[in-house]
Amino acid sequence: MLKNITYISAAAPKKKKAEVKPIKTVKRNSTRNISARPFAVTSSARIVNTAGLLAVFIIGVVAGTLFINIFCGDEYDKFGIYSKYFIEKFHESDVEKKELFLYSFWERSKEIIFLLVLSFTSFGKIAAELFLAYKGLTVGILISVYVLQYGAGGLLLYGTSIFPHYIAYVLMVMMLVSFSKEIYHCIQGYREDTQVQLREAIQMILKAKFMPYLKCLFIILILNVLASYLETFVNLGIMKNILK
Numbered sequence: 001m002l003k004n005i006t007y008i009s010a011a012a013p014k015k016k017k018a019e020v021k022p023i024k025t026v027k028r029n030s031t032r033n034i035s036a037r038p039f040a041v042t043s044s045a046r047i048v049n050t051a052g053l054l055a056v057f058i059i060g061v062v063a064g065t066l067f068i069n070i071f072c073g074d075e076y077d078k079f080g081i082y083s084k085y086f087i088e089k090f091h092e093s094d095v096e097k098k099e100l101f102l103y104s105f106w107e108r109s110k111e112i113i114f115l116l117v118l119s120f121t122s123f124g125k126i127a128a129e130l131f132l133a134y135k136g137l138t139v140g141i142l143i144s145v146y147v148l149q150y151g152a153g154g155l156l157l158y159g160t161s162i163f164p165h166y167i168a169y170v171l172m173v174m175m176l177v178s179f180s181k182e183i184y185h186c187i188q189g190y191r192e193d194t195q196v197q198l199r200e201a202i203q204m205i206l207k208a209k210f211m212p213y214l215k216c217l218f219i220i221l222i223l224n225v226l227a228s229y230l231e232t233f234v235n236l237g238i239m240k241n242i243l244k
Helices: 002-011 043-079 084-092 097-119 124-150 153-161 165-194 198-242
Strands: none
Touching: 043 124, 043 165, 097 124, 097 165, 097 198, 124 153, 124 165, 153 198, 165 198
16 A cells, blocks of 8 residues: 555656746847838828928928018018029020039939938937928028019919929938938937947948838939939929020
8 A cells, every 4th residue: 555655656747846037138239129111110100200390391481481571671682583684594594404413413412411421320310300491491481582572473483493303302301301310210229228339239220221221212312313303304494484
């Protein structure tokens, strides 16, 4: 009997010791938790981002309008925007379209380089927003000057002067600003999570998001080429026909 009890006791299942799971550590050079998608992952985030960009642009437009009406007064004609002298000389001018195309493309390319370089620094977010506000400021100034010179017809003249190349240019600017802010937030967020230096954070982000970022940059450059082409070979002809 005692032998049977000893056998049953020996055969009884032993309690397993609680396994201590090792604490996971985040490697400094790990790119596993970095999203490969280039922009916000939710529709609400994209809507909020777009609304914020539009708000900054509109503030710039209002500021430009107030600047002309408050500080310039009757001296708006000094800007020389579509004055009678300009219109007379415009018909006489012979524009080298190839040079104009290259000039327009390079001027916008400098904007792209400027914002993308700053997006990798702690000034990336404020630089993108100031750039967008500046664009709004110039639009507000131009609209005000056109209206002061030509009344309500100035709005039509301004609309014609930016058509159709501004369609591509506005898309380029909005995508460029969003892209710059995306780079800034990814780098700063990665630095906060891992406490690494800026240079190391940039290397890890580019390693994880190289292809998505390259695609975004390619689209921005295509829009730049399209805007420069439309301004040179389409808008120039429209303006000459209207200003006859």
